[in-house]
Structure formats: C-alpha cells, structure tokens
Amino acid sequence: xxxxxxxxxxxxxxxxxxxxxxxxxxxxxxxxxxxxxxxxxxxxxxxxxxxxxxxxxxxxxxxxxxxxxxxxxxxxxxxxxxxxxxxxxxxxxxxxxxxxxxxxxxxxxxxxxxxxxxxxxxxxxxxxxxxxxxxxxxxxxxxxxxxxxxxxxxxxxxxxxxxxxxxxxxxxxxxxxxxxxxxxxxxxxxxxxxxxxxxxxxxxxxxxxxxxxxxxxxxxxxxxxxxxxxxxxxxxxxxxxxxxxxxxxxxxxxxxxxxxxxxxxxxxxxxxxxxxxxxxxxxxxxxxxxxxxxxxxxxxxxxxxxxxxxxxxxxxxxxxxxxxxxxxxxxxxxxxxxxxxxxxxxxxxxxxxxxxxxxxxxxxxxxxxxxxxxxxxxxxxxxxxxxxxxxxxxxxxxxxxxxxxxxxxxxxxxxxxxxxxxxxxxxxxxxxxxxxxxxxxxxxxxxxxxxxxxxxxxxxxxxxxxxxxxxxxxxxxxxxxxxxxxxxxxxxxxxxxxxxxxxxxxxxxxxxxx
RNA sequence: GGGUCGCUAGCUCAGCGGUAGAGCACUCGGCUUUUAACCGAUUGGUCCUGGGUUCGAAUCCCAGGCGACCCA
Numbered sequence: 001x002x003x004x005x006x007x008x009x010x011x012x013x014x015x016x017x018x019x020x021x022x023x024x025x026x027x028x029x030x031x032x033x034x035x036x037x038x039x040x041x042x043x044x045x046x047x048x049x050x051x052x053x054x055x056x057x058x059x060x061x062x063x064x065x066x067x068x069x070x071x072x073x074x075x076x077x078x079x080x081x082x083x084x085x086x087x088x089x090x091x092x093x094x095x096x097x098x099x100x101x102x103x104x105x106x107x108x109x110x111x112x113x114x115x116x117x118x119x120x121x122x123x124x125x126x127x128x129x130x131x132x133x134x135x136x137x138x139x140x141x142x143x144x145x146x147x148x149x150x151x152x153x154x155x156x157x158x159x160x161x162x163x164x165x166x167x168x169x170x171x172x173x174x175x176x177x178x179x180x181x182x183x184x185x186x187x188x189x190x191x192x193x194x195x196x197x198x199x200x201x202x203x204x205x206x207x208x209x210x211x212x213x214x215x216x217x218x219x220x221x222x223x224x225x226x227x228x229x230x231x232x233x234x235x236x237x238x239x240x241x242x243x244x245x246x247x248x249x250x251x252x253x254x255x256x257x258x259x260x261x262x263x264x265x266x267x268x269x270x271x272x273x274x275x276x277x278x279x280x281x282x283x284x285x286x287x288x289x290x291x292x293x294x295x296x297x298x299x300x301x302x303x304x305x306x307x308x309x310x311x312x313x314x315x316x317x318x319x320x321x322x323x324x325x326x327x328x329x330x331x332x333x334x335x336x337x338x339x340x341x342x343x344x345x346x347x348x349x350x351x352x353x354x355x356x357x358x359x360x361x362x363x364x365x366x367x368x369x370x371x372x373x374x375x376x377x378x379x380x381x382x383x384x385x386x387x388x389x390x391x392x393x394x395x396x397x398x399x400x401x402x403x404x405x406x407x408x409x410x411x412x413x414x415x416x417x418x419x420x421x422x423x424x425x426x427x428x429x430x431x432x433x434x435x436x437x438x439x440x441x442x443x444x445x446x447x448x449x450x451x452x453x454x455x456x457x458x459x460x461x462x463x464x465x466x467x468x469x470x471x472x473x474x475x476x477x478x479x480x481x482x483x484x485x486x487x488x489x490x491x492x493x494x495x496x497x498x499x500x501x502x503x504x505x506x507x508x509x510x511x512x513x514x
Numbered sequence: 515g516g517g518u519c520g521c522u523a524g525c526u527c528a529g530c531g532g533u534a535g536a537g538c539a540c541u542c543g544g545c546u547u548u549u550a551a552c553c554g555a556u557u558g559g560u561c562c563u564g565g566g567u568u569c570g571a572a573u574c575c576c577a578g579g580c581g582a583c584c585c586a
Contacts, residue, residue: 083546161525
C-alpha cells in the first residue's frame with residue numbers, strides 16, 4: 001500500500017505534537033482501508049433539532065422504522081466493547097448516535113471492521129454522516145440508531161474540555177471558530193444578530209426605503225466627528241480615507257430623487273478599543289424626505305421594537321441585570337430640560353459664557369476650560385450629569401448648533417438644532433436630525449469645522465465642496481438617522497462587550513515566539 | 515493614556531524560593547444502555563518573552579508582549 005505522505009509532510013508530522021500526529025495517523029489508516037478521510041458530500045435529510053422536535057413524544061425504548069440521514073460534528077464519545085454512543089452536533093443542536101456493533105456490521109455489507117473503525121479511528125471533533133432509524137434509548141435519550149455511517153472530515157486538533165469548555169476570552173476571540181463549536185450561546189448571538197438586521201431591512205423595505213451602497217474609500221472622510229483610517233491607492237498615487245459615516249453620500253441620493261434611502265454598512269473610526277468600541281463596526285443610516293425629527297423619533301421606536309418583539313418575543317428586556325421596558329412611546333425631553341432636571345441649572349437663561357461656566361462649576365461640572373460656547377458647556381454638563389442616568393429609552397432633543405454641523409436650525413429655538421439622540425442603559429444608541437438643507441448655512445458650518453481642524457481638532461473636517469454643490473441643487477426637507485447596529489445587538493442579546501457581537505473583533509497580533 | 519488583574523500540559527486550573535502537579539482530553543487494555551460513562555495503566559511542559567537577585571526562580575525584582583475589566 002502506497003503512502004500519500006511526502007517526506008516533507010512526514011517530517012511535519014514527526015515534528016508535531018502527539019495529539020495531531022495521532023490523528024494524522026488515523027487519517028492515513030482510513031486511506032489505507034480505501035476510505036476517504038475528507039469526504040465530498042453526504043445526503044442530509046434531517047437536522048438534530050427537527051428530530052428532537054418531531055419525536056419529542058417518543059417513549060423510552062421505542063424505535064421508529066423511518067430512515068433518517070444526519071451529519072455533524074462528534075462532540076462526545078462513550079464507547080463500550082460492542083456498543084457506543086456519540087453525541088453529534090449540527091447547526092441546529094445535538095442528537096445522540098446509538099451505535100450497535102451487530103447492527104452496523106449487518107447493514108454495512110458484513111463489514112466486520114465498521115464498528116472497530118468507529119472505536120479506533122474517530123475522535124471528538126470529527127465530522128460524521130450517519131443513516132439509521134430513530135430510537136429513544138432505555139435511558140430516555142433520543143438517538144439515531146445507526147445502520148451505516150461515513151467519516152466526513154477527520155479533525156486533527158482536540159476540542160476544549162467538554163465540561164469546562166473554552167473560557168479564555170483571548171482564545172475565544174482569536175479562534176472564534178473554536179468558540180462557536182463549543183459555546184452554543186455564541187452561535188445564538190450571531191444568529192440573532194442576523195435576524196435583527198433582517199428584521200430592520202424588512203421593516204424599511206416594506207415602507208419603500210431603498211438600500212443603496214455608498215463608497216467606503218473616500219478622498220475626504222466626513223459626516224461625523226471622528227478620525228479616519230488612511231490608506232493608499234497605488235495607481236492614483238494618493239491617500240484615501242475609509243469612511244467614518246455614510247451620511248453625506250446618502251443625502252446626495254436624496255438630492256438625486258430617492259426619497260427614502262438607507263444603508264447598513266461597515267464604518268471605520270480610528271479610535272481606541274473598548275467594550276463599546278471596535279475600530280470597524282456596522283451602522284445603519286436612513287433618510288426620509290419631507291419628514292422632520294419628530295417623525296423620525298417615532299420611526300426609531302418602531303425600528304427597534306419591531307425586531308425586539310419579533311426575535312425576543314417581548315419588549316420587557318433585561319440588560320446586564322437591569323430591567324428595560326422598550327414599550328413606546330419613549331420619553332422625549334430637551335437637553336436643556338434634562339440638565340436642568342439633574343443639576344437645577346437652566347443654561348438657556350445665561351447671556352454670557354463666564355456666567356454659565358461659574359454656574360456649571362458650582363454644580364460640579366469638570367474640565368470645562370475648553371468649552372468656548374454655552375452650547376458646548378451644556379453638552380458637557382449633559383454628558384457628565386445626565387447620560388448615565390438614562391437607563392430606560394429616552395430621546396434627548398434640541399442640541400446646541402455648535403456640535404451639530406449637519407442639522408437644521410430649530411424652527412423656534414435660536415442656537416439649537418432639531419436633533420435627537422436616543423439613550424438606553426446610559427448609552428447613545430441612535431442620533432438623528434432634521435437635515436440642514438440651506439447650502440449657504442451648510443457652507444458656513446463646514447467653514448467653522450475647517451477652522452477647528454486648522455486649530456488642531458483631529459476630529460473636525462474640511463469643507464466637502466461637492467456636498468455643498470449637491471445642496472445647491474436642492475435637498476428637500478429631509479430627516480435622517482444613524483444607529484449603531486452592534487450596540488443594538490448588544491442591548492437585545494444582553495452582551496456586555498461589543499466583541500461578543502462581532503464575530504472577529506480586532507486584536508493585536510499574537511507573538512508566537514517561534 | 516492611567517490603574518487593577520491574568521498568562522503553568524490540547525482544555526480548565528492548582529502550585530507562590532527547594533525534583534513542575536490535578537481533573538478532563540490523548541494512547542493502551544477491559545466493557546452492549548451511556549449521556550462529565552466506568553475500571554486499570556501510560557503519556558504529555560519555551561511555567562508569555564528578556565534581563566536581574568539567589569547556591570537554587572513557575573514563584574521575588576525590573577523591562578517588555580498579549581488579553582480582560584475599570585477610569586479618562
């Protein structure tokens with residue numbers, strides 16, 4: 001019998017640790033028996049959860065003479081002399097394989113090695129296909145009573161301890177595939193994430209919103225206060241920036257005649273990493289012509305409660321031990337009133353910055369030396385005193401114009417804009433406003449931004465001339481909104497860290513030392 | 515950026531100045547109703563890296579790496 005191992009592979013095996021070498025040897029033995037350790041296909045007729053559901057009422061000890069064919073990964077092996085129980089896991093769940101030496105040998109064309117092969121050449125981690133009948137064992141475990149089987153993929157590396165599992169968070173993030181194999185709740189989170197984004201898309205599509213993709217690579221990143229990633233285009237010989245928002249392009253689409261547009265896509269911000277920040281994350285932004293920020297707050301309520309109701313089946317959720325009631329309508333309160341409520345200071349009454357600063361200091365607002373306007377001071381006071389208290393869903397409205405360069409001036413309150421942010425569990429969850437449609441005003445706001453950038457503000461941006469030109473052609477009255485999908489999923493799936501809702505979060509490379 | 519904690523066998527962990535350990539997994543033997551199967555035997559190590567102190571360092575000290583959490 002010829003070996004398929006080349007000398008270099010053999011030396012690799014010899015140099016490998018025993019665990020891998022042992023399994024490679026088993027794969028080779030399979031080949032020598034004329035069997036393929038890496039099969040091409042397997043006809044699957046049933047999945048574990050289907051069988052568990054369908055035969056939930058099958059009494060212990062009874063067999064159903066139906067033929068089922070399943071496939072999955074071996075998660076546990078309990079092997080006796082002439083009998084074995086394997087736990088097989090597929091995408092839907094687990095089911096036991098009841099492996100009886102006599103039955104397997106009879107049905108597999110009197111193959112007297114078929115059972116021994118299972119005992120000797122399979123390991124936890126291997127993929128196996130199995131056909132047989134359905135039987136609930138004497139001990140009450142629903143099983144596939146196997147008639148024949150095939151090893152589909154030989155696994156070379158051992159899975160984590162079946163009892164303690166994989167708990168090392170670093171390893172879980174670096175080798176998410178292992179995390180997914182052994183931690184069912186992790187699979188569940190990503191499945192829910194997919195359902196949430198699907199529900200959001202369905203909600204918007206049903207209301208005639210059109211999803212349009214806008215550029216990730218841009219010559220100037222704008223639409224938010226954030227530092228961009230810089231990359232380089234070889235043949236154009238120029239720096240390009242990864243987008244920090246989708247806002248300015250989506251509004252161009254509204255100028256172009258799309259009255260309802262949105263985009264769910266990846267955003268990149270060159271900032272620190274924390275339990276709430278990953279350098280790349282997913283946002284949804286949507287724009288609706290002829291509406292204002294009041295309309296959008298109502299839409300946001302639906303956009304969040306519909307998926308919640310659909311996927312969780314309730315609006316009474318729990319986040320890290322805190323009870324959250326998502327039942328709309330949600331409280332709406334202006335930023336000024338919220339700060340007044342919390343501190344007793346009414347910032348709208350001040351006519352000078354000095355007056356406002358001393359009042360702020362008197363109630364313990366810190367680090368206000370850099371605030372160059374009452375509006376910025378109000379925002380600082382809000383962040384320091386109110387934000388963390390907003391546990392139940394709350395819309396904070398009517399923001400200072402200085403910190404909202406793309407929002408429309410308030411129709412009745414000078415110095416403010418028609419903007420809202422949604423807070424849940426003390427975190428900013430969504431941000432929306434009646435869009436600034438006056439191109440002259442927009443140019444002036446951009447110029448103020450550019451001045452801040454020139455003064456050293458790394459999160460400020462230059463004038464986007466083409467965007468101003470688009471506004472000059474005319475943007476209808478429009479309301480827009482942006483929301484972090486990752487944070488929404490964290491909320492709905494009760495995840496403490498953003499890394500729990502991103503399949504492959506950014507980590508520094510591991511130093512292997514080899 | 516600052517602070518606290520962690521890094522020891524494939525996994526989960528103990529050991530805290532004197533010969534590197536346990537459980538599970540692996541390997542071998544036994545076993546036709548197990549489900550953390552069981553019984554017996556065996557195997558497995560860059561104690562994150564690099565310096566230092568010491569007769570002797572996984573352990574103490576310094577620097578660095580990676581990660582977690584908290585703060586900014």
